Amino acid sequence: MRRLRLLDISLASVTTLVYLALYLPILLVFVLSFFSMRRGRVNWETFSLGWYAKLFDNEALGDALRNSLLVGGTAVAAAAVFATVAALHVNARPSSRSARILEYVIFLPFLLPPIITGLSLLIYFRETGIPRGIATIIVGHAVFVLAIIYRIVLTRLNVLSRSLVEAAHDLGASKFQTFRYIVLPNLRMPLLTAGILAFALSFDETMITLFLTGTDATLPVRLYAMMRVGFTPEINALITLILGFSIVLTVAVAFAWRRNAGLENNSATRI
């Protein structure tokens, strides 16, 4: 039995190490956004919000934030429309060749290394003579998050009771009316969940964006430029704010997911 105890202890130590490795670096950045450091030690007497104040004077960062929100909002909205059309298409004829090819193709930008998605679009935009800028970044992000929205919407469509749709048809609803009054209301929660998740992904996306950015940078790209130049303490403050926003989004996704799962269980019992 002693051998097993030893095994338990080593498993527990590895797990502790893994969680420390995941959270300590982030925690350090958080602490350093308020305190300064001397000789490898945090000096606890130096609390200040100075770096945060300095952030608000930085106009480039404000622009970058605005760009990020614009890109995220537009890309997610566009991707949501096409992901829904794609999911309806596949759901209507799941075993057709068109559906099977679509399933593969739609996941490519998400599964391939981001460097490849980014540079495919870069080359494409160059060949079509479209200058790099906000519009090209929006396309890149929309293509990137398409798969995740598609997957979530399709999952919901596949459990949606067919009798609901048939009843609508029998009662004389047109295809559009069926979609508008029966299918779409059922897609509200999955679209919200997928939308928040996709927005979070877009907000953090860096590698594809680096290929597609012109003079207008998104927040991660601006951050990357600041990091490359060297160490400026205000980066810590900025990172803390961005992480705060990410955590809010994560909580929102978790809540939406829960409600979504709840609805799915309900409709499953209804069938």
Added chain:
Amino acid sequence: MTVGAGRSRPGIGDYLLWSVIALFIIVPLGCFLAYGFFSVVDNAIVYRPTVGNFAELLSNPSYRATFLRTIRMAFEVSAINLVLGYATAYFIWLRPPGMRNFLVIALAIPLLMSYIIKIYAMRGVLGTNGLLNSALMALGIVDEPVSALLFNLTAVRITLSVVLLPFMVLPIYIALERIPASVLHAASDLGANELQTFTGIILPLSLPGGIVGAMFTFVLASGDFLAPELVGGIEGFTYGRLIFSQFGLAFNWPLGAALSILLMCVALGVIFVARRLGNPRWQR
């Protein structure tokens, strides 16, 4: 169950859908593949098919060395993370349900955190004045700060390993979670001891999760250029950086595309092998 009106003929929506997919996914990928076969003369792209880029890629010793070094690095990161990730997933799986959920959520949260922020945060840990050095000095392992922790390939290894850990732990945990309790009961009823249950049942049933995790880790680590750029210094020059540099100062897009095609082949090969291994015959 289908929601649409059954076997209807494709409508305007379907044509629109396919044109968007073609316009923004298929054609760009096609352009990218084609570019690998073009060349550059006097800063202008020559649209005549050639395999010159691939010949250069194979014959240039520095490209070859960078490629092999990066593949090895990605492999090492996957191997280390497989061990660490398996131990962690197994430990989580043995916890009571409440604790288990907490640990899984705590593992998933970093996934939604910005990638470059996580890399940047690792700089604070690995630097000369960093957390790791302070810890080593406090423990008396070293007397002076070790500068060898940052701006080399080891820093890239450590950083990628940390950043990619959730991609390993989660699939293994999901695989463990899927093992039916009845199978474990049957094993103990038939007199298997803990070690036999582990090697005979738990390990073979959960290893496919580890293979999926290793696949994610390998693909993401081999193509990454942000971590090497931010913590790798000059010594930590990787294949991803080599590709990225072709689109900056070097301005050799066709060569960059050719280098990426090789990367894509490796990624697709790894995905293919992982699908075969991760989906063993007795589960197919």
